Amino acid sequence: MSPTLTHLALHVPDLDACVAFYSEFCGMRVIHQRPGKGSQIVWMAEPGKEHAFILVIMPGGQDRQLAEDDYSHFGFAVASREQVDALAARAKAAGCLIWPPRDEPYPVGYYCGLRDPAGNYVEFSYGQPLGPGSEAMPIP
Structure with missing residues (x-):
């Protein structure tokens, strides 16, 4: 069996702001949260896709300063x-x-x-x- 992409994990500077963004603009919802390594870990998914792909976000990251012409997304x-x-x-x-x-x-x-x-x-x-x-x- 080939590997299957299941999640993307990110450290973010403001966990609550990111949860709100992905809820409001992307329609994702929190499906799991727990304390972890001195902080909070949040799993988010699109409704109905909770077993296919999730976004894991955790506090502690730095603000990314991407150029307007950087198409990483x-x-x-x-x-x-x-x-x-x-x-x-x-x-x-x-x-x-x-x-x-x-x-x-x-x-x-x-x-x-x-x-x-x-x-x-x-x-x-x-x-x-x-x-x-x-x-x-x-x-x-």
Whole structure:
């Protein structure tokens, strides 16, 4: 059996702010939390995907200072271009929009980018060969 990616673990400077961000913008929810190594460890997942992939966040990290043209990011697929626009509008109002919505040729699609409270970039896309509707799109 090949290895399966199950989680991503991050130390963050403000645990509560990150939990709120991933709840509000990504629709993730806390599925587990416990004390650990003198701090709190939080597991978050998308509803229904708790056994497929989780985000583990822990306090103690440093703020990441990524350049605007640094495309290191976490990617979330959404169901429509309108959802990308709505997320971008909410992020702009919250002061965390870094890439306004833009359209790129396949396989990139329509996307925007946000900065989480730890400095990580988070992309929301529609039209990539991953996520909603991807079954109809071939991967080159």
